[in-house]
Amino acid sequence: MxxxxxxxxxxxxxxxxxxxxxxxxxxxxxxxxxxxxxxxxxxxxxxxxxxxxxxxxxxxxxxxxxxxxxxxxxxxxxxxxxxxxxxxxxxxxxxxxxxxxxxxxxxxxxxxxxxxxxxxxxxxxxxxxxxxxxxxxxxxxxxxxxxxxxxxxxxxxxxxxxxxxxxxxxxxxxxxxxxxxxxxxxxxxxxxYRIKSPEVSLLQKDLSSSVVCHATGFYPSGVTITWLKNGQEHYEDVDLGELLPNVDGTFQKTSTLRVSPDEWKNNQFSCVVEHQGKTIRKTEDEIKSNYRLYVTILVCVMGVVIVLLTGTVYYSKMKKRMSGFIRVSVHDEGSICIDKGL
Known part of the structure; x- marks a missing residue:
């Protein structure tokens, strides 16, 4: 050896x-x-x-x-x-x-x-x-x-x-x-390291990717991760990851569900994590993904654009209305053991 x-x-x-x-x-x-x-x-x-x-x-x-x-x-x-x-x-x-x-x-x-x-x-x-x-x-x-x-x-x-x-x-x-x-x-x-409950997240790269149920920060190491499909336990197309240690002495584990976007759309999936008598459930609307982040950012940007456009139109109209008035300048004041020789 x-x-x-x-x-x-x-x-x-x-x-x-x-x-x-x-x-x-x-x-x-x-x-x-x-x-x-x-x-x-x-x-x-x-x-x-x-x-x-x-x-x-x-x-x-x-x-x-x-x-x-x-x-x-x-x-x-x-x-x-x-x-x-x-x-x-x-x-x-x-x-x-x-x-x-x-x-x-x-x-x-x-x-x-x-x-x-x-x-x-x-x-x-x-x-x-x-x-x-x-x-x-x-x-x-x-x-x-x-x-x-x-x-x-x-x-x-x-x-x-x-x-x-x-x-x-x-x-x-x-x-x-x-x-x-x-x-x-x-x-x-x-x-x-007395009992520490896991933090659970559903992670997905994009809409066509597998969904990962990630549990981390729990102690002791015994944990059960189960996928439910329409309320029933689902074991097909599921890859259970190994138990891994974190640097702080706690543990982490994942379970990956591989299903098509259509199957996600036509069914209700959820991940259930059980640890020391406590149950944590995560559903589809709690998935964190690059795609969802992109959509959120896009919505925010579009919102800003709409506000800016609305403000610009409003400003233009007000400018026309105010064209006959005197201009006024406004300034912002705020802001153990002994070893041996051979």
Whole structure:
């Protein structure tokens, strides 16, 4: 399995499986200007909650509810850990380059570790894996409680890391500490994002285009979008989009209805969005489109033109009537976890 980026989106819900993941990435060689030699990202159910890199040399909370941790001892310790790992990774890449007989080029060394917890079944799962240049390097098998590798270059490291005391420490971390923090962060996230109702819009490019029912800004992620035709549920020519995350931790989803203009004209269609017991319905007269915007602007412009023309005619008539009077001038006064060497 190749792994360079570990942003796997798993919607945050009140129950089910949750994942708490930290990813370290060390890079060496000529890269794009400004690219950090080392970076660390922590995610909760696919949403980034903190960030660190060798350029800024500090941890940054990526969610508002994480900001309260920035003044804690734990935050300071995690920052110091990342500072130490940064140097370790630089050394480890040099070691790996020698083992793989590489003298130059751009190389990447990564670690992804964390835990998974199912709050319905209580099942726990820890994971810890390393990669080099996008390929598997070393994996911690928590069932066997030992490190394993599929490449010859990883054998010296496996022999070094398979220390009983160290392995027991890691087991305790993944099945206790890691899950503890997962639950704590999950609790804070739920408190920060209590039920938020969706904003629903009907969107259409022009009269011959499909109509999109777009729901966004809702939390938690469970939502149902249904099209009605003359009051009955309609599933033909309907494309349901995937659930997507918004940057603020809420979600969005779409459902597209593909029908002809004649079918729209001869029937009554509506989109119904249900979320946490609340129902929102949008009908044809609420569709937002470029065409409708154009018509609105055209009507406004025509209105202005009519007013101007009317005013011009009126002015002309008044000018004739006032031609015999004296002209008067009027003026307007107003207006977590320590890494190891290979």
């Amino acid at each position: 190749k792994f360079i980026i570990f942003f796997i989106f798993i919607p945050l819900v009140y129950s089910g499986t949750h994942r708490f993941i930290t990813t370290y990435t060390g890079t060496i060689g000529q890269t794009i200007a400004g690219t950090p030699e080392f970076s660390a990202v922590t995610t909760l159910d696919g949403q980034q909650i903190d960030y660190y890199d060798s350029n800024i040399k500090k941890m940054i909370p990526k969610q508002d509810w994480m900001k309260e941790f920035t003044s804690t001892k734990v935050w300071k310790e995690d920052t110091e850990i990342r500072e130490g790992v940064q140097q370790i990774y630089k050394n480890n890449i040099h070691v790996l380059m020698k083992r793989f007989n590489q003298s130059d080029g751009v190389h990447t060394y990564q670690r992804m570790y964390g835990c998974e917890y199912d709050d319905e079944t209580g099942q726990l799962y820890g994971f810890d894996q390393y990669g080099y240049d996008g390929e598997d390097f070393i994996l911690l098998d928590l069932k066997e409680n030992r490190y394993i590798t599929a490449v010859q270059q990883g054998i010296p490291t496996v022999q070094k890391w398979n220390n009983r005391a160290q392995l027991e420490f890691l087991r305790q971390y993944y099945y206790n500490d890691c899950v503890y923090w997962l639950k704590e962060f999950l609790k804070l996230w739920k408190e920060a």
